Amino acid sequence: MTRRVAVYGAGSWGTAFSLVAADAGCEVTLWARRPELVDEINMTGENGDYLPGVELPKRVRATCDPADAARGADIVVLAVSAQHVRGQLEGWRELWTPSTKFVSLMKGVELGTNKLMSEVISEATGARPDRIAVVSGPNLAREIVERKPAATVVACADEGTAALVQSVCHTPYFRPYTNPDVIGCEVGGAIKNVIALAVGVTDGMGLGDNAKAALITRGLAEGTRLGVAMGADPLTFAGLAGMGDLVATCASALSRNHSFGFRLGSGLTVAEARKATTQTAEGVASCKAIEALGLRHGVELPITEAMAAIIHHGQKPADVVDALMSRAPKAEAALLPDSVGSIRQA
Known part of the structure; x- marks a missing residue:
């Protein structure tokens, strides 16, 4: 079964993860804030602002409509700023289903609350820890889109969710390992x-x-x-x-x-x-x-x-x-x- 993945955030890492997921056989919708960037990605197959010269797979489609990105998605991947994600998720809360799985690519701590990103996602969406995974590791986006060998960790309290996320980003050049230690x-x-x-x-x-x-x-x-x-x-x-x-x-x-x-x-x-x-x-x-x-x-x-x-x-x-x-x-x-x-x- 082909998995549908929605990636929110068309910066270098969000775009790179979209490429990885597409190479792993997923249909990917990449949300970007700016319509002109969406048009560029859909017309040229390239995100020239962040990863110039990189041709994205045909399975990657861009949109600036968050509801369009969420439609039919099995997994929602978050690659936006750690300091802005709470407000965005609260505004998009009605887009998710009770079975939506969330994946954080964000590596930060929220100012003011001092919360980790998995905690912010849980509070803003109502998702329990078994639906929230974290991807972390030595993942420099430019090398990944050049399909150079890399490895990463998929952390989640639920082994099944971790295995699901692992499957949507496992390619010949990108090797994910699972780990229950989210913190x-x-x-x-x-x-x-x-x-x-x-x-x-x-x-x-x-x-x-x-x-x-x-x-x-x-x-x-x-x-x-x-x-x-x-x-x-x-x-x-x-x-x-x-x-x-x-x-x-x-x-x-x-x-x-x-x-x-x-x-x-x-x-x-x-x-x-x-x-x-x-x-x-x-x-x-x-x-x-x-x-x-x-x-x-x-x-x-x-x-x-x-x-x-x-x-x-x-x-x-x-x-x-x-x-x-x-x-x-x-x-x-x-x-x-x-x-x-x-x-x-x-």
């Missing part, structure tokens, strides 16, 4: 954007690969501490949705969060970096919400706090780096399942 996958996906901002800052300042490696490693520890405090499995952070996503986002020039941080480290102000950025860098907003989650759960998040200080409190990158390096020396916390009692150490 771990979402925390890993959100905090890696913040760590990538920090790595971008140090790269922009020319601080070298040792600094990059230290931030990636301590960033993994930071995400693991927060995830475990929220109920996640620490082993999730050693997998694709943790270390895998972190490495790709921190090391690749294709990463929008790294690029944003690089501009800050090179001397641009936050306002100037925003102006120079054409796509959403979710870590810019999420660092403040993740910082609040750390305070709520009593977990120290020094790298996240440092990025919030630069982006939201106007501190200079050089001063923040000095503050991080002058922290009191400590033992390195072991990130093993039996060390949860000590995993809050920073």
